Structures are given as C-alpha cells and as structure tokens.
Amino acid sequence: MAGEPQADCLFCKIVKGEIPSTVVHETDTTLAFRDISPKAPTHVLVIPKVHYPDAASLAAAEPAVAGDVLRAAGEVAAQEGVVGSGYRLVFNTGAGAGQTVFHAHAHVLGGRGLEWPPG
Template sequence: MARVDDCLFCKIVAKEIPATVVRETDTTLAFRDINPQAPTHVLVIPKAHHPTAAALADEDPGLAADVLCEARNVAADEGIEDAGYRVVFNTGPGAGQTVFHVHAHVLGGRDLRWPPG
C-alpha cells in the first residue's frame, strides 16, 4: 500500500497515531473527526495514499468507489441514512483541504443548510 511518511492519515492507517475507528475494510478506514462539525462527523479514507479526490478518481476509480460505499455504510451504522447526510470531499487548498490524503467527510445528525459556506 502506498504511503507517505509525513502524512497524518497514513500514520493513522499504520496505527502510529490513535483515532476513534468506526469501520475498517481491506481498502478503507473510517474514523471520527477530531473537530466535528455535526453530531455525526466521520472521515472515510483509502488506506493507500492519494492526495486528492481528483487524483484518486484518476489513479484508482475502484478505490474511489470503495470510499463512497463506505461513506454510505458509515451513515447506516450511525443511524443517519434515512434522515439524510452529506458526503464532502474538499479538493485543494481553495476548498479547505488541509490534509492532503483524500478523505470523505460524512456529516449528519442535524439539519445541514445550503449553501454550505
């Protein structure tokens, strides 16, 4: 599995940094965000390092699908699937991406306004 030594999320995948893991598959890891923006705020990441959603889509569309499927599974496990939830990929610094290991934010458990900000 590709890894970048100074990547925070690669270190979480390697269990070098603790996280509150809620789901794990062979290809993905889902854990609670340390700065939640909603009652449910879980990050779903591929275990292999890809810096952005665009890079992941280009380099491994099957893995991109795994991330999206796991986002849905997180919503089901967290009990927010029927009420509604949001899946957000911030891609690039202008969109607010601060960790350059692609990650999907699964947000729910409250009304989510539009536009998001």
C-alpha cells in the first residue's frame, strides 16, 4: 500500500534504522543522509519517511510531505554551505532516468561546478 513501509525497500530500512546511514538532517517527515556513492563534494539524499515510488506519486498523494522534502533539501543545502555557490536538486523518476531505489528522494548536489546540461 502506498505510503506504508516496504519490507524490500532500502530507504524504508534506513528510515527504520535497520541499515546504517550518515544522517545529516531529520524532521518528523523527512530524513537526509549522505549518498554512499557521491557525484559531487556535497551529495545528500533527502527522503520522505513514507514510501512512494517516485516524486510524482508522493506529490499527488501527500503534497505537504513533498513540500517537506523540498524544504528539508533547502535546509540541507544551507547546512552544507552550498547555497552561495549554488546547488542542484535532482529527482530521478524511472530506471531510464537513473532511479535505482524506488522510494521518492531528492539528491542535493553542490560543492563544484554543476553546469547544464550535465555530462
């Protein structure tokens, strides 16, 4: 059921404390932790504590929580000191876009040049 923790979801297990992570920020509805394979000097994942497979389904079902994810991402960027130099928020949706964990999450990337388009 959408919103409910999924037994086979890596991020649900992180939320429950079953898998360790380097938590950098937490609210009642979100958890932010360092990416284990960083693509920039600052690379933090911000997830909702409820399970939805992607950002669009989260926003459709629980828009307030989607807003909480964005707010937390901004707080993480400030905490990490990348607001002044700029940062990127990325929501990958679907395997073709690079999503590997199907639990909605934002990547907060910063600390180096992030010209567009990437690559």
